[in-house]
Amino acid sequence: MTPNEDRKIREKFKQKTWNEIKTNDSWAIFKIMAEFVEGFERLGKIGPCVSIFGSARTKPEDASYILAENIAYELTQHGYGIVTGGGPGIMEAGNKGAARGKGISVGLNIELPFEQHDNPYIDSDKSLDFDYFFVRKVMFVKYSQGFVVMPGGFGTLDELFEAITLIQTKKIGKFPIILVGKKYWSGLFDWIKNTLVEEGKISPADLDLISIVDTAEEVLEVINTFYQKYSLSPNF
Template sequence: MTEKEKEDERIYNKFEQKDWNEIKSNDSWAVFKIMSEFVDGYEKLGRIGPCVSIFGSARTKPGDKNYLLAEEVAFKLTKSGFGVITGGGPGIMEAGNKGANKGNGVSVGLNIDLPFEQHNNPWIDKDKSLYFDYFFVRKVMFVKYSQGFIVMPGGFGTLDELFEAITLIQTKKIGRFPIVLVGTSYWSGLLDWIKERLLEDYKTISPEDLNLFRLVDTADEAVNHLNKFYEKYHLKPNF
């Protein structure tokens, strides 16, 4: 079956009349699969210590300036005592795990089964590589086991992860962990839109919400922001 046929089948299936036993059976078994992913994630990640998640595009090539910058950020995070969590795939994720590995720090990969782009990178600790079918379970793991978020340039998935973290912090569902956006030239247009449309024109956010993230351009700025945040609490990770 081609990808087009698979996509068409998904659409048609939503309009098919199903009997109650079929619905109950399919949904019930899905619950067990979801539970197993949560249990596996909790068991493997529960003892990793303070970590920072690095988000960014799977399409970024080795040698690209953002790849090298993500690798540098991850390396310097490990030298500050943090472990690194990524989505486990290529691009920025690979760079993050590679930098953590070079720094002899914890290197975690939360891989997701996708039809393209995603494959496990070789820089993840063997006992800290997980695979997920469900995006929402994977995002829970990112948030639950991260003490900060570094967001590199990326696409829809990166934006999804960024706004998930911002929303949970804004609504006080998680602590106010630091969020660092890396790359003024990449993020400034989005931040201008947030300020002009969400804040000023439509008033759908509050002025203080703009303080939920920090915009930087260098690895030192990114890591220093995280370190200064935890210095206020007299906390040092993994020392």
């Protein structure tokens, strides 16, 4: 293989030489620090919020979109702001519901080669852009009083299992994790219960970290019951 052919292959698959990796890693530290600092400074002022996750590919006429919008609206009527990934689909629905309810509407955007663009329902002073998924995920976990997980794909599952793992390992305090859509999530939950628990990969008590519901009223009930049960105030 000629040097030119090698270069073309590396460019196609976004591979870098070892020297390029070392150089980029050194400079990336400053970009990562900047994203953390901006996130901490701006999100530390937003107050109690609930994060809503789900597919960016969900259309406005989809039942999941409409439900996510209504969930966000109802949460704002109970004093919660809404945090989403800032993009289209379920994220747009969450921000739209927050805007309709005149509540706090936060968007944590990420640069992606497809699908992601910010939606028009984010508060103008509460839209943040991230290059790094791991920085963005820290912001979701650190400044959310609950996760509402609508039907979604790999990105949604990533956020879901990240939160469960952090709570299970006691790296963060417990907060409500709510899967919305029993039909959509039941297969995954059954596999967790019948395979992971049965084979001893997790404990039966770990199942209590997750609630599965179908309605906006049930989402509110889970969140409110959680904070009453543990005598906690959101954001504390």
